[in-house]
Amino acid sequence: MTLAIAVLALIVAVVLAVICGLLLWQLRTLKLRAEALADEVSLLEPAPPMAPDLEATLGAGNRRLLVVEVLNPLDVALSRNKAAGVLAAMAPERLRKIVLEQASREMVAEMADQGLEVEVRVHAAR
Incomplete structure (x- = not known):
């Protein structure tokens, strides 16, 4: 009976070792992929700097900003008032x-x- 338990424990240990090996292999693969993505990100152009008044408004933290730019203000004005x-x-x-x-x-x-x-x-561009 003790021999059967020892064999069963050995089998469980081998299965766990194989599972750990697979997990370590996946972790290594993910690390390599993360490094490759970090390299790609470093090649991207940096975002243009924010205007100082926007930086002061946002500050630090999780605030998000929705920016709306009116591209045709003169056309809008002319359509609403001929003068x-x-x-x-x-x-x-x-x-x-x-x-x-x-x-x-x-x-x-x-x-x-x-x-x-x-x-x-209304924020003015620099």
Whole structure:
């Protein structure tokens, strides 16, 4: 009876050793893959630096930022007000600012209607 238990214990030990060997082999494979991926990541171009005001806003931690860029503020202004063409010719930056401020107010109102509490700020690029 003790011989049977010893043989059974030996078989269990061999099976466990084989399983440990397979796990170690998988771990080695994963380490090699992680090193290869890290090498690929290091070759990627770095992200452009954030504007200082955005860095100050985000700080450290898990905050996330949704960025919306209005690509056609002058077209929007012209579609809403025909007199905006004169302002666009004389002070295009001022008109862009007005459109962005209006868009931010509209976004806050629309998101509030959806139950989202948001803060919208206009940030200028460096």
